Amino acid sequence: xxxFKKIPRHIGIIPDGNRRWAEKNGLPKEAGYRWGIAPGIKVxxxxxxxxxxxxxxxxxxxxxxxxxxxxxxxFQEACVEAVRLLSERDADLLVVGNPFSPAFPRxxxxxxxxxxxxxxxxxxxxxxxxxxxxxxxxxxLKRCPPGKRGKKSLHQALASADISRIDLVIRWGGRSxxxxxxxxxxxxxxxxxxxxxxxxxxxEHFFRALEWYQEQDVTLGG
Amino acid sequence: xxxFKKIPRHIGIIPDGNRRWAEKNGLPKEAGYRWGIAPGIKVxxxxxxxxxxxxxxxxxxxxxxxxxxxxxxxFQEACVEAVRLLSERDADLLVVGNPFSPAFPRxxxxxxxxxxxxxxxxxxxxxxxxxxxxxxxxxxLKRCPPGKRGKKSLHQALASADISRIDLVIRWGGRSxxxxxxxxxxxxxxxxxxxxxxxxxxxEHFFRALEWYQEQDVTLGG
Numbered sequence: 001x002x003x004f005k006k007i008p009r010h011i012g013i014i015p016d017g018n019r020r021w022a023e024k025n026g027l028p029k030e031a032g033y034r035w036g037i038a039p040g041i042k043v044x045x046x047x048x049x050x051x052x053x054x055x056x057x058x059x060x061x062x063x064x065x066x067x068x069x070x071x072x073x074x075f076q077e078a079c080v081e082a083v084r085l086l087s088e089r090d091a092d093l094l095v096v097g098n099p100f101s102p103a104f105p106r107x108x109x110x111x112x113x114x115x116x117x118x119x120x121x122x123x124x125x126x127x128x129x130x131x132x133x134x135x136x137x138x139x140x141l142k143r144c145p146p147g148k149r150g151k152k153s154l155h156q157a158l159a160s161a162d163i164s165r166i167d168l169v170i171r172w173g174g175r176s177x178x179x180x181x182x183x184x185x186x187x188x189x190x191x192x193x194x195x196x197x198x199x200x201x202x203x204e205h206f207f208r209a210l211e212w213y214q215e216q217d218v219t220l221g222g
Numbered sequence: 223x224x225x226f227k228k229i230p231r232h233i234g235i236i237p238d239g240n241r242r243w244a245e246k247n248g249l250p251k252e253a254g255y256r257w258g259i260a261p262g263i264k265v266x267x268x269x270x271x272x273x274x275x276x277x278x279x280x281x282x283x284x285x286x287x288x289x290x291x292x293x294x295x296x297f298q299e300a301c302v303e304a305v306r307l308l309s310e311r312d313a314d315l316l317v318v319g320n321p322f323s324p325a326f327p328r329x330x331x332x333x334x335x336x337x338x339x340x341x342x343x344x345x346x347x348x349x350x351x352x353x354x355x356x357x358x359x360x361x362x363l364k365r366c367p368p369g370k371r372g373k374k375s376l377h378q379a380l381a382s383a384d385i386s387r388i389d390l391v392i393r394w395g396g397r398s399x400x401x402x403x404x405x406x407x408x409x410x411x412x413x414x415x416x417x418x419x420x421x422x423x424x425x426e427h428f429f430r431a432l433e434w435y436q437e438q439d440v441t442l443g444g
Contacts, residue, residue, distance in 0.1 A: 016374045061444030133409055137359065151356040176413045179443050183405040187355055191398045191413065219403050221285030 002207055006214040008167035010054040012189065013043060014181055017173030017197030019071070024197070030074035032199060037082050039201030044086065046125060046206055047144045054164055057082075062132035065103040072103070081105045081130050090119035091094050096160045097130035098193040115162065126163045132195040133180035136160050155184055165189075167218075172198040190216045224429055228436045229392050230389035232276040234411065235265055236403055239395030240417030243291070246419070252296035254421060259304050261423030266308065269345060272337045273303055276346040276386055279304075282352035287325040294325070301351050302329045312341035318382045319352035326352040337384065348385045355402035358382050377406055387411075389440075394420040412438045 018057050022032030040057060047055045059079045065072055087095060095111035097104060108129055112118065115124070139159035155161060160182055166189040169181065176194045178186055192209040196202070228411060237258050244254030262279060269277045281301045287294055308315060317333040330351055332338065343365070361381035363428060377383060388411045389402065396417045400408055416430040418424070 005301075061443060066374060066444055135375050137406070138376055145304075150360075151372055154356050174303055175438070176410065177411055178400075178413075180409045183409060184359070187400065187402045189399055191400075216397070219401075221283060222356075 002210075004050070004214050006211055007049060007050055007052060007155065007210065008190075009052070010164055010166045010168075011047060011052055012056045012058070012166040012169040012181060012186065013040070014171035014173075014179070015044070015057045015198040016038065016175060016179075017169060018075075020157065020173065021197040021199040028071040030068075032074070033071075033078040034075045034081070035199035037078055037085065039191070040082050041089075041199055042087055042124065042201065042203070043206060043209050044089070044091070044123070046203065048090070050210070052123065052131070054126070056126040056163055056166065056182065056185075057128065058179075059097070059127050059129040059131070060099070060104075061128070061180060062130065062135065065130065076105045080105050083108060083111065083127065084126060089120045090122040091125040092117050092121045093127065094162055095127045096136075096163060097128055098132065098159075099130070100134050101130055105194075105206050111112050117183070122184070126160075128160075128182070131180075133183050137183065158184055161186065168192065168209065168213045170194060172196060172201065172205070188218075189222050224433075226272070226432050226436050227433065229272055229274060231274070231436055232386055232390075232407075233269060233274055233277070233402060234278045234280070234388045234391040234408065234409070235262070236280045236391065236393035236395075236401070237262065238393055238401075240297075240421060242395065243293045243419040243421040250292070252290075252292045253414065255293075255296045255300040256303070257421035259300055259307065261272075261420055262299050262304050263307055263311075264423065264425065265428060266313070266345070266347065266427060267313070270312070272432070274345065276348070278348040278385055278388065278404070279350065280350040280401075281349050282354070283350070283402060284307060284325075284352065285402070289354065291393040298325070298327045300425070301349065302327050305330060305333065305349065308347060309340045310355045312344040313347040314343045314345070315349065316357075316384055317345050317349045317351050318385060319350055320354065320357050320381075321352070323352055350382075350404070353382075353402075355405050359405065365395075380406055382407065390414065390431065392416060392428070394418060394423065394427070410440075410442050 018032030018036045019029040060075045092115045094115045136159045167186045171188045174196045194205045240258045241251040241255030314337045316337045356382045386405045391411045394416045418428045
């Protein structure tokens with residue numbers, strides 16, 4: 001394992017490119033998602049070993065649920081399977097997304113609202129499932145008292161309030177955009193793009209992102 | 223002038239690196255900002271010629287105003303001068319930022335709250351001055367009726383409601399992060415980083431960003 005002079009406290013993962021990977025490999029689009037599960041577990045293991053405190057995976061969004069039924073079912077199943085695999089390891093899991101919708105897999109309901117410990121915990125893992133950036137922010141519209149202002153009270157009012165500020169976002173699949181990934185927590189995040197598609201994950205991708213990150217200064221907008 | 227098969231409707235500009243440029247050139251940090259004015263006018267001219275409909279410049283933020291007084295004064299003056307130069311051209315200008323603060327240059331008050339036409343208009347120009355992402359979002363916390371949800375009503379409730387969704391963000395100065403730049407409007411924006419510092423602006427930077435953009439697909443999260 002390499003050593004780094006600075007490790008991000010909280011890493012966000014955008015695992016994009018499952019459908020493109022399936023097509024490239026002569027498979028129907030929906031077949032790509034299951035190939036994205038093992039890379040997620042690998043990233044979890046590497047983050048744990050490096051001492052990352054918190055890890056957030058972009059599962060699927062409200063926007064994504066407008067896709068064909070076969071794809072929708074495939075990414076829902078992949079999320080459930082990923083949590084099953086994680087439950088055999090050490091993690092404090094929180095699933096964040098709108099649970100009041102048939103698109104939310106009911107197997108994941110026990111992990112919403114409060115963090116659930118698997119094994120010895122050791123690392124916070126957040127999983128965005130049926131998440132929407134506008135849904136996340138509009139919780140704040142309801143709950144934040146108008147008299148209270150500032151970054152902290154705004155963060156506390158989000159549906160994703162229990163997910164902390166993100167230091168580094170890594171996106172696979174070559175696209176250079178956040179696509180609604182936790183707009184408040186990513187405000188100061190450094191953003192790193194991996195050209196390879198997510199099912200083609202290699203440990204070097206993750207290491208290169210960390211190497212790049214350690215050369216970035218942190219100003220938090222100051 | 224080159225031709226492009228696709229031009230972003232709305233471009234966001236993060237003109238970073240003025241202080242680093244000053245230091246590199248043996249000047250005090252605050253001397254960098256005035257060298258950032260001419261590049262801004264050049265980008266405006268190029269955008270106008272290419273038919274870009276809307277252009278948003280990141281002026282300064284609440285976070286920035288915690289810097290030493292000399293720097294604060296220098297970037298405030300640079301914003302005022304940039305607007306003066308723009309007023310001699312064609313643009314529909316809107317300045318967005320908290321005007322109820324001594325950090326807001328009073329010369330720019332006439333351009334808040336409503337768009338002001340210079341010359342024949344021809345292009346919308348937005349200028350973020352004393353802007354804060356939390357300030358922008360917490361306007362929504364007050365004004366958005368709890369019963370109304372969705373991306374559109376959320377956008378309409380922002381302090382920056384009159385700034386439309388951004389297609390492409392170009393950041394100079396090598397840092398790969400949004401630093402609080404319009405978190406709602408940039409949710410689906412493609413993000414392009416120029417390594418050179420903003421006062422070292424060259425037209426090729428802008429052209430290369432547009433060349434890159436035309437190869438990006440647009441999914442809006444779907």
